[in-house]
Amino acid sequence: MNHLSNEQRVEAAKLIKLVIFDVDGVLTNSSLFYDNQGNEYKAFNAKDGLGLRLLKKSGIEVAIITGRQSELVKHRAINLKLSPDMIYQGYSDKRIAFNDLLQKTGLTPQHIAYVGDDLIDLPVMSKVGLAIAVQDAHWFVQQQAHWICPSAGGHGAAREACEMLLEAQGKLTLLFQNYLQ
Numbered sequence: 001m002n003h004l005s006n007e008q009r010v011e012a013a014k015l016i017k018l019v020i021f022d023v024d025g026v027l028t029n030s031s032l033f034y035d036n037q038g039n040e041y042k043a044f045n046a047k048d049g050l051g052l053r054l055l056k057k058s059g060i061e062v063a064i065i066t067g068r069q070s071e072l073v074k075h076r077a078i079n080l081k082l083s084p085d086m087i088y089q090g091y092s093d094k095r096i097a098f099n100d101l102l103q104k105t106g107l108t109p110q111h112i113a114y115v116g117d118d119l120i121d122l123p124v125m126s127k128v129g130l131a132i133a134v135q136d137a138h139w140f141v142q143q144q145a146h147w148i149c150p151s152a153g154g155h156g157a158a159r160e161a162c163e164m165l166l167e168a169q170g171k172l173t174l175l176f177q178n179y180l181q
């Protein structure tokens with residue numbers, strides 16, 4: 001088991017400058033809906049979306065790496081004002097996209113967190129400074145994670161990961177206070 005103590009997790013979280021999110025099972029609940037014409041539908045959690053925006057507002061970059069290709073992911077990324085060059089779709093080997101992100105950003109793996117839920121995420125999760133699994137992640141992924149979100153994918157887990165990182169970096173209270181003005 002790779003779980004970190006609270007103190008170790010906070011220290012690792014303080015270094016994070018980029019958070020990578022998987023889509024199906026992390027930003028959604030893994031359900032895939034199709035109509036009779038083959039059009040795909042996904043449900044994204046609005047609270048998770050605000051969490052991603054809070055990361056960006058605080059200076060932490062956000063990326064997406066997903067094994068599937070979907071116009072819906074592109075639309076969600078645009079809605080969240082994520083940089084198009086930080087969205088990687090159709091990568092069954094997520095290490096390729098991860099290596100591109102390392103080159104593009106100049107960051108080292110210890111400055112990167114990854115939020116995943118299934119076996120396809122492990123090759124990248126095993127390389128980053130902070131590997132985060134959602135509560136309903138595959139049991140083997142949970143064993144490899146440094147921290148497990150209290151909530152399931154698509155049900156607030158991404159928001160919890162964002163707030164955990166922001167709290168460790170001392171940025172969360174100020175971001176919350178901005179909403180009182």
